[in-house]
Amino acid sequence: MPHSPVPAMQQLLTILDLEALEQDLFRGTSPQVGWQRVFGGQVIGQALVAAQRTVAADRPVHSLHAYFMRPGDPAAPIIYEVDRIRDGLSFATRSVVAIQHGKAIFSLSASFQKEEEGMEYQAAIPQAPAPEDLPDREQMREAFLAGAPDHVRSYWERERPIEVRPLSLDHYLSDRKLAAEQKVWVRTTAPVPDDRIIQAAILAYLSDMTLLDTALFAHGRSVFDRTLQVASLDHAMWFHRPCKLDDWLLYSMDSPNTNGARGFTRGSLYQRDGTLIASVAQEGLIRDRSKA
Template identity: 40%
Template sequence: MSDVLQDLIKLLRPVFIGENRFRGETQDLGFRALFGGQVMGQSLAAALLTLPEGDWAPHSLHVYFMLAGTVGDHLEFDVDVLRTGRSFATRQVKVTQNGRAILTMICSFQHPEKGFEHQAPMPDVKGPDGIPSQLELARMFRDHFPERVRDIYTADKPIEMRVLDPVNIFAPQKKDPVKFVWMKADAPMGDDYNEHCTMLAYASDFNLVATSLHPHAVSYGQKDLQMASLDHSIWFHRPFRMDEWLLYAIDSPNAGGGRGFCRGQIFNQQGELVVSVAQEGLIRKLDLSAKK
């Protein structure tokens, strides 16, 4: 296992500090605030630690991001045990940082069972082979990044992401609000399925809200654009592995009121729909001249 992947797995495992209470650390990804996917993955991991023994697995989670978190200060996770039934268990997680609530999550878990099945078809797109990764592209444009974040953006990544027809964030052009991303962990992981789920929760926050910017020829790299995740939902449909290629098919059917709404479907290479995602994010154009 690579060092960067091992570090991320460790980061996504909050430590016990009291009954249904946990503490987690933070990581600087070069964004203006703490990456929401990190807090989401840690929150799911904290909720999993309160479940009784058995073959529980997450089937859905629903998150509200209330305040931007900061890098460098630890996080505290308080888990409320709402219900533990025979088939389903429900938990609520509140995350605080420096005494302020920054995220709340409701998540539900289920024992695996058989049932009716149908699914949407997998999009017919090129496979991951031969597509440059986002890291390779970042290194090609290394000198375009501000010096403060240059080393962070071009450092080794624990999850490899390959975008079909990627946007040039330094010179974006109008295009349909659709994006296809192949992603997988950069090294083999263990067989703990719930660890794969927390890793996917982390990764699912990448690429979503930026898709809502495509029709407007703007990108997150612009100084006059404010972006932030507002809420995020995930439904886990079928087992998967984060160390095997997954296709993240994203579209944005609506933007308005300073918000962009995005949906994601995640397929394995066998064409199975394994996860669905929905998110609304803040996409606000700033008037920088008003601050002078």
């Protein structure tokens, strides 16, 4: 009998469970879903798991800063080499290099802190309709995908570990120049283990979804435009509060700048109850090949 396909969320949990090769040396793999390169959020998540496994359990991650150097090869394993930069009384710092075919494809620096009390403040959650009031996957397929190009349709129809419900699909359906901001609701498609390492890694994974798209809105272009070369260059993330990922999250994004074939974007991730759990910043390559 043919094997049933592994659910996408189970695939994600499996690839985040890195194989330990030696002290501070780990190996990760990629799901075989027909992509030409490894999804950036996957590499961020795996590198974060590698770093966290070398840090005391009472020091969760509070920030990471990463650079993408080369596209990852989905068919080859990725080796993660961790450098224990510092272990202080409250903070720990780690550096991780991801290697494929003998070359670095990605680097990450992350900082970890013992939890402690401090002054509390956060920005309020933006106004947005509830995710239940937005089109679900089937409704989006009926309303949007019927006339969409094959490569757009295959992206949205593919089973993914994260469900995305955009507040608007205007930027996919029109070439009008729009405000460089968007909001989407996101959630995992299956339960997440009660493990803060895995929860932080999945949050990092999903933070790379839809973010760079926002930089294209002001130009009336879409990430699906095949005349554009679009790729993440760097990624920074700050983890403000823990999150069990057991409900929808509102991802609010904006892009204040594009120039020099780069687009800069910012994002905030909120729980449904308004709790701000993480902030994100990213710059990506946006190269218009039609003008080359």
